[in-house]
Amino acid sequence: FDMACNSSGCESGGCYGREKENGCKVVDVKETVRLCVKCKSNEPMTFGDGGSDDGRFCAECFRSNVYGKFRLAVTSHAMITPSDNVLVAFSGGSSSRVALQFVHELQVKALKNYEASRDRSLPVFGVGVAFVDESAAYPSLSGGMSDAIELVRSTVLSLSPPEKDLHVVTIESVFGSESVEARDRLVKLLDSVSDETGKEDLLLHLKMLSLQKVASENGYNRLVVGSCTSRLASHVLTATVKGRGYSLSADIQHVDARWKVPIVLPLRDCVWQEITRLCHLDGFDSLKTVELARHPQSGINDLVSSFVALLQEENPSRECTIVRTAAKLTPFYFNKIPETDDSCVPMATQRRLKKFNLKYDGSMTTEAFCPICNGPLNGSDSSEDESDALYAACCSSCRFQILPQEPSSLDHFGSLLPHHMISQVKHHQKFDSQTYLREKIKDCLLLDDEEAV
């Protein structure tokens, strides 16, 4: 932006741009006329929410600041490229509303460029929206659910052209259908988790699974999630207190390509205060009634949220510091967009992706993952002696807070889990290195008898 002077009483030599036409419009704190510190021409916006930086920027500059962060994240991490088909996870909450809005604006711009270009070489990426109905898990939500879905529908309709498909799925769809049986199974599954925090977390994992299902069944190759800095700060702390320090760095990057449909976090560098202010600015308040994301939290997740809120009061940049610290942890190989068949990706994009090393070679799968939370497993956690395959396959955190403590209940629990989770669990015999080695060299063995070795 224009680097204008900040000192009072400056001579015209110190100013740039439009200031020269109007004479020196200086930002002098002593004067009563206050101006946006960025563009120096509009009146600053006051949100009156007691937050920091209030009354410094005008509405336009504020908006462009936030949008700028979004766009930078998208381009520098190759989140959305012209040939992509992007699904936006929309909960009705402020964060995902902003994500949806910004993705739409990006798409509109791309469409405009496409229509203006002569050779039409760069296609416009597709955008769809997914909403997960969790009323089977949180019965208190069922009352307002149909109204909520209507509101979601009308929101998506208003965001066209370009048109966007809306996919409304129930959380029990992870079991393959949306029937009463599926609903019952979900209830049974959740009831068999005795730890409150474990129950909440299991639901989060199921929600992600349902989003992945919608995305892959409908041809999307990117899942946009609206998690902002503040949400990630809480996640850093909850992961730490649950003993998930190893897998933490996988969860807080801009890109998470562990999944069949890679997840991208374009709002990762925006704080909650910016999100809510933007919603206020753009009149998204009506969706507060659809704040179904605010279903009751209890246990550890709730304790951490309160703690972070307390820290924020004491220092408004605490959330950023927390995420910045966690960002210094080493990410995983899958925290980049994976290399895929690039035949449909435009050359210009391919060149840029290669140049900035934004993709990874998908054949480098060296990590094992927990079947429930999909967290990368730390070598020291695994125990091959475990008699139960599910127990052996899970991370220590899921073992404690999600799996039933009684070994005899593990089989039944496993039968309640969605197929996708359980199919990864290998019901194998204890790894026999002799057999394994023998397999490799058997063509060179002269004697069949093992005793001869």
Next chain:
Amino acid sequence: MEASEAKSKKQGASRLCCLCNQRRPVLKRPKTLQQICKDCFYEVFEEEIHQVIVKNGLFKAGERVAIGASGGKDSTVLAYVLSELNRRHSYGLDLFLLSIDEGITGYRDDSLETVKRNELQYGLPLQILSYKDLYGWTMDDIVKMIGLKNNCTFCGVFRRQALDRGAALLKVDKLVTGHNADDIAETVLLNILRGDIARLSRCTSITTGEDGPIPRCKPFKYTYEKEIVMYAYFKKLDYFSTECIYSPNAYRGFAREFIKDLERLRPRAILDIIKSGEDFRIATTTKMPEQGTCERCGYISSQKWCKACVLLDGLNRGLPKMGIGRARGGVNGDHKKETKKPASAARSLESKQCGSLDF
């Protein structure tokens, strides 16, 4: 599980200790919530510490070991348990008590009396070193000069050196401190909150400073503070319990409250935080500053003068701000940063509530 055991477990307040099944339970174990009798508690408490010592190879037979003794509950229980385990399992250690007198009236002088009693009670030779003798300043003097801001910085830096000097005087091979699981969990959280990734990578190490003048280890790394208190209570051990009068940093208080609430919800969370700290993927390429010696006192230092000498110089010259924050000028010049204290970083003896200490 036998039917009778299962039944008594389901009956909530079991009629028998769930470990020995013989005696009446008198307490709920903070770490596991098991209802057990006094003797079983002593046994698991002591045995777990023994296992930590063995599994982590903390000591070698014949070593001379100094116990940082403040008179507080952690160091008192540490001295008691360590001398007991030394006997029981024949560690072959020569144990000493090392106490630092910072010169805080109404606080340190009282707790020193406790340590002197410990010397007699446990039969461990005691060495006391004072800031007055080492540096010519007591904390009372320092606070009179600089007030209550940054006083913890002085205390921490001085104590670290004092412990090392005391250890050298006693000719010990190792120093042990009473830092417990709660302390370490707190420190992990604080380092995350403050953005200190370098300290985050070191703070869960059970032994630090192997490359420095004297290695230090924390046998209580996995021991809950509540259990230490419980042990001291039941064993009727003699200890002094008050916080340092020169006001602890309010910031650690946030983390401390949070951990207390967390423990109530899920006792194992304290150990989970430590586990996370151990498992964090942190690149081990953080360059350690080159170890030299202080020109003024000969102590280990990465700069021309060690931090203690810089601070002392400031005090003596009536410039107490020297060495605090990103002070420029002075002996160490413009390149002097906040001292990247080497891995042998001092931990305060007992009042780990202190704020700006290296942790």
